[in-house]
Amino acid sequence: MNFRKYSVLTVLLFAALLLLAGCGSHQPTAQDRLKEYTAAWQKQDFSKMYNLLSQKSQKAISKTDFVTRYQTVYSGIEAGKMTATVKTPSKNKPGSVPLKATLDTAAGPLQFSQTIQLTQQKSKNQTNWYVDWQPSLILPGMKTGDKVRINTLPAKRGEILDRNGKPLAMNGTAAQIDVVPGQLGSGAGKTKTISQLAKMLGITEQQVQDAMKPAWVKPDSLVPVKTVNASNHSLIKNATKLPGVYKTTVASRVYPDGAASGHLTGYVGPITAEILKAHPGEGYNENSVIGRTGLEQLYEKQLRARDGAVIHLLDASGNEIKTIAQQAPKNGENIQLTIDRTVQDALYGQMKKDSGSAAAIDPKTGDVLGLVSAPSYDPNVFALGISSADYSKLSNDPNRPLMNRFSEATAPGSTFKPITAAIALSHNVIDPSKNVSINGTKWQQDKSWGNYYVTRLDHAPQVNLESALYRSDNIYFAQTALKIGGATLANDSKNYGFGEALPIPYPMQPSTISNDGKLNNAMLLANSGYGQGQVTVNPLHLSLIYSAFVNDGSIIKPRLIKTDAAPTLWKKNVMSPQIAQILNQDLTQVVSNPAGTARNAQISGLPLAGKTGTAEFKKTQGTAGKEDGWFVAYNTNNPKLLVTMMIENTQKKGGSGYVSPKVKAVFQQVFHK
The missing domain is CATH 3.40.710.10 (DD-peptidase/beta-lactamase superfamily)
Structure with missing residues (x-):
């Protein structure tokens, strides 16, 4: 038997298999890697994004700082949907990959048009491409130490008018009853003031106490307690006679026809987590007001005010560098009904x-x-923020004032x-x-x-x-x-x-x-x-x-x-x-x-x-x-x-x-x- 012959054949066969295996494998490219990074970016998976950074970039910023910074900035600008296109790099610069992306924000879309540098490096015995990260990949033009400031440009909700132009739902003002904790007195005097105020406002003493509990509250802070109808002059007068109690005028939805049109107009209220979840990508946030019942709900799309916003880029000293995005406010449409008040x-x-x-x-x-x-209900009470006790009273009323009979x-x-x-x-x-x-x-x-x-x-x-x-x-x-x-x-x-x-x-x-x-x-x-x-x-x-x-x-x-x-x-x-x-x-x-x-x-x-x-x-x-x-x-x-x-x-x-x-x-x- 010719062992040498078989040895040569074995070597040749092994070499051929290696060649075939090499031909079938795919070497990762910088473009592939940036697509992976961008996919995580679109999901706002900042932790995964950090894992795809080059060693040099990871030395420059810790994972905690990286994730926190993205979360802080993107939360502040209300970052939403992101679309991205990763283009093919030139053959002589395989690590320079062009990227075009658009990020939705409260101030409108932000455009990213950059060439991203990636570096080949070995990790866990595998060679791959990693992103050389820069702060401009948070926001265009951003540098180390820069800050972001967003200013809201308020818009007005559309009004609901009767056939003759008389308002049924309008933008007006309400009276916010505030307290300054340090001026309420102490001991029995403070307790008495809180008790009197709670009784006037129809809330519990605990609710007044709870309003003063947040960490930001200081002895000289003006602390909101409850918003009431601005036309309730006697309540406002009596409340503000108490030591440490003040009134602030605030914007509010007002229903001049009150209970007469309560079921027809419905009312607006703060958006809930459940409602927010049901309206993804529509520009609402946890601070939004939305139509909850009646015409306010049925015509929400037309009536809704869409606040504008401006995103400013600031240097480390707080000086404005430039405006990176701006969206004008859009007032809601007025709706005129055939209803005759x-x-x-x-x-x-x-x-x-x-x-x-x-x-x-x-x-x-x-x-x-x-x-x-x-019977009906006063929509102003709901718009101002109805207490659980008052809502329970309406809900349990045997005459069912919350039921729309028409x-x-x-x-x-x-x-x-x-x-x-x-x-x-x-x-x-x-x-x-x-x-x-x-x-x-x-x-x-x-x-x-x-x-x-x-x-x-x-x-x-x-x-x-x-x-x-x-x-x-x-x-x-x-x-x-x-x-x-x-x-x-x-x-x-x-x-x-x-x-x-x-x-x-x-x-x-x-x-x-x-x-x-x-x-x-x-x-x-x-x-x-x-x-x-x-x-x-x-x-x-x-x-x-x-x-x-x-x-x-x-x-x-x-x-x-x-x-x-x-x-x-x-x-x-x-x-x-x-x-x-x-x-x-x-x-x-x-x-x-x-x-x-x-x-x-x-x-x-x-x-x-x-x-x-x-x-x-x-x-x-x-x-x-x-x-x-x-x-x-x-x-x-x-x-x-x-x-x-x-x-x-x-x-x-x-x-x-x-x-x-x-x-x-x-x-x-x-x-x-």
């Missing part, structure tokens, strides 16, 4: 002692003139009857002039209904459509619904917008004809004919439906934002002009006829048309239970105002008879009658 206040003035909702529109234009929920849908009672009538007339299932005989005050279709009866308050032995409307005869409309048929009534209700979102930017609960959209049960169908059963209606939606009676059978499209554009229709021809005219005339009798259910709403010189309703919420027929009173009304001569008002718990107040005088008072106030 006079109408809004008139509605709330009639409702503030009750629980309920109201909507008012111009039935010819669709302009929403008022949206009220009662956005909800509930049983409309007899205010639904004109819709039943319109559908019946459209299908020719009733003759409006024909008298229908009704015996007594209760009726059932047949014995299969057991102990259940449709009842009525009126005793008229014969009624036609007109008298059934102004007397509000439940039996007539229960029978009419059965004549229409469940499938037809359910299907035609869709033409009126039932089951559909209202075309308005404010979220409203859709109205429903039944829980499943069907009316397959005769008893349910009969009850639905007069607005009971499972029918629910949103008050604004009901107002829009009634606009058809003055718009030749078409439903106007609602508008919440003021515009010069011509009004448009939401639902065209839901009934014929002839049917609309019949029902319009019949609804005038509800108010003008001596037997009309809204005869107490008559106004001399201002004829009204409308419909009352009492929605019943009873577990068992014939027993006492909760009732909600409704009244929808509009002026008939050149219609300008249509009001829908619902008051809860009117069972001991006269049902709808409690509501109609309130709506009357609104018309009198608005039309000066």
Whole structure:
């Protein structure tokens, strides 16, 4: 055997394998290394960035100083997203790698356009490239010892105005109650002052003590305790009489209409960590104010103020070297509503002692003139910073002042009857002039209904459509619904917008004809004919439906934002002009006829048309239970105002008879009658 031959072959084979292995390996380049460094930079992983620095750079700055400096500077300038492009170096300078990068900051984007030097060095028996770091890789132009200063350029939040330019949410001032710890006295005197101040401000003594605990507080420091409404002159006067207590004027969001428009405008408040997390990359920070509810939240993007900022580079002595980034402030947009503050206040003035909702529109234009929920809350309290005790009091109030009722849908009672009538007339299932005989005050279709009866308050032995409307005869409309048929009534209700979102930017609960959209049960169908059963209606939606009676059978499209554009229709021809005219005339009798259910709403010189309703919420027929009173009304001569008002718990107040005088008072106030 020739061992020499095999030895030569083995050597040759081993050499070939080494050659192949060498050809398959990838030698790291400076460009690869800078890409790795940049990837860590984009994640603000400063610790990893430091590990990629050259030995020379690491001798010049410690890891702790490196990481701390980046964190301090980038936090101060609110550094955000970074985009970077690492270019290919020239062949004769492989360690000089061009970099182009953009870093988002509070003062706008910062541009990095530099050639980064990298050095080859061995670490852990491996040779690779490492970054020769310079302070200019924190911020362009920065040198060792330089500092950064950022100045905020404040912007103004957009205001919310009514149709006439009256403010509903505006930028104003508030009174900040401050204390100077060293002037509060000592011992029992200090304790007494703190106790008196806490009582005046509606906070605990501990909250006053806690305000003075931070490390920055000195005996002569002016320490903020609570911000209060600037118009509360008596509180401010009494508080500042105490030793060591002062007032500072501060900028604040102000809601001049207070509780009357509380649910409509909503309020702004300090951004929370949760909300901040939900709005990444949108320029908010932990000091931002954001719309929390109502229009303030819905129109946050338009109303929001975007503060500007300037980033200055300073030398070690604090002298300004240059401005490295600047962004001008951007004020928010003003929003002008169709809301008329006079109408809004008139509605709330009639409702503030009750629980309920109201909507008012111009039935010819669709302009929403008022949206009220009662009881309400004062948004100024929230904007100034509501205490946990006050919030708990509102949350636990059995009248639920934090609940927005005008956005909800509930049983409309007899205010639904004109819709039943319109559908019946459209299908020719009733003759409006024909008298229908009704015996007594209760009726059932047949014995299969057991102990259940449709009842009525009126005793008229014969009624036609007109008298059934102004007397509000439940039996007539229960029978009419059965004549229409469940499938037809359910299907035609869709033409009126039932089951559909209202075309308005404010979220409203859709109205429903039944829980499943069907009316397959005769008893349910009969009850639905007069607005009971499972029918629910949103008050604004009901107002829009009634606009058809003055718009030749078409439903106007609602508008919440003021515009010069011509009004448009939401639902065209839901009934014929002839049917609309019949029902319009019949609804005038509800108010003008001596037997009309809204005869107490008559106004001399201002004829009204409308419909009352009492929605019943009873577990068992014939027993006492909760009732909600409704009244929808509009002026008939050149219609300008249509009001829908619902008051809860009117069972001991006269049902709808409690509501109609309130709506009357609104018309009198608005039309000066």
